[in-house]
Amino acid sequence: MNPNTTGARSHATDHASPGHSLVLRVVPMPADVHANGDLFGGWVMAQVEIAGGICAARRARGRVATVAVNAFQFRQPISVGDVVSFYACIERSGRTSVTVHVEVIAERNPAQPVVVKVTEATLTYVAIDDSGLKREIPVDPAAP
């Protein structure tokens, strides 16, 4: 039996990894799908960039710019009406940059809930000042 159709939440990919915090929750709408009815990968990428940016800006105590998408994996499709949650975790803080891991969980079929990890990605953000120039990130001994 497929554990993703039972409502069981114990499947290895049905929840975010330890250390990840919820930063964003969105429900995709019909305008977000392409002609064959699947969700645009670009929609997910945009939300992931926003979610990772929220996490990075908290760590950087201010404005950040995305400098790199280091890795991006689409594991499962997302459908219109899924409740899509973005969990983020700081992987590394550098002098001016923060690397964030984002995991995306989709919850569907409220009558018999199914929860699936659909996407994961790693992005690097650079802390910038009001002029858009890089700046140093405040030291935080508690942060990775």
Ligand SMILES: CC(C)(COP(=O)(O)OP(=O)(O)OC[C@H]1O[C@@H](n2cnc3c(N)ncnc32)[C@H](O)[C@@H]1OP(=O)(O)O)[C@@H](O)C(=O)NCCC(=O)NCCS
């Ligand atoms: C982000 C930006 C201000 C960085 O300025 P820069 O002077 O070129 O920065 P540097 O090359 O010195 O790198 C700054 C930090 O980013 C890191 N970095 C740069 N390129 C990277 C890459 N491809 N992958 C991972 N980290 C990278 C560096 O290691 C450095 O980190 P550290 O200080 O923690 O060691 C500049 O590149 C920029 O404005 N880019 C456009 C950002 C943007 O518009 N993003 C939205 C996409 S449309």
